[in-house]
Amino acid sequence: MNPEPGTLNPKLHLAVQYAINARGLPSRAQIRRWARAALERDARVTVRIVGSGEARALNRQFRGRNYPTNVLTFIMRERPRLEGDLALCAPVIAREARVHGKSATAHYAHLVVHGLLHLQGYDHEAEREARVMERREAGVVTRLGFPDPYRGNA
Numbered sequence: 001m002n003p004e005p006g007t008l009n010p011k012l013h014l015a016v017q018y019a020i021n022a023r024g025l026p027s028r029a030q031i032r033r034w035a036r037a038a039l040e041r042d043a044r045v046t047v048r049i050v051g052s053g054e055a056r057a058l059n060r061q062f063r064g065r066n067y068p069t070n071v072l073t074f075i076m077r078e079r080p081r082l083e084g085d086l087a088l089c090a091p092v093i094a095r096e097a098r099v100h101g102k103s104a105t106a107h108y109a110h111l112v113v114h115g116l117l118h119l120q121g122y123d124h125e126a127e128r129e130a131r132v133m134e135r136r137e138a139g140v141v142t143r144l145g146f147p148d149p150y151r152g153n154a
Helices: 028-038 052-063 090-099 104-119 127-143
Strands: 012-018 043-050 071-077 082-089
Touching: 012 028, 028 043, 028 104, 028 127, 043 052, 043 104, 052 071, 052 082, 052 090, 071 104, 082 090, 082 104, 090 104, 104 127
Parallel strands: 012 043, 043 082
Antiparallel strands: 071 082
């Protein structure tokens, strides 16, 4: 994916919603910084941090899977400006960070970048697409000062 012509500094309209009150949640400023780092074109994005129940319901309704997952991406419109939502499941993210020996902040940053790339058309269903997306993710995440999420205990 490449930025649209003339869009060297894409505009981001970001809304952040906290549907759960938990420790260790990222601030709006952190989420904005991470989202901007992954953004390749103008976008209007809502990031909603949810609990397990809401994540499970969304995953079941839209993906047919009856469990909470770390991040869900919903593309609402692709043109003329990208519009979409990310749902981040705080309990799943906290658990995954503990299991993998990484900070919750690093994991949130990675998943915001991951979700923003999905909004922009990146995917990981096929092996080649996965390699492209993972390289892009790793580059953005490391430029943000976090370890590469695909190497060791990132």
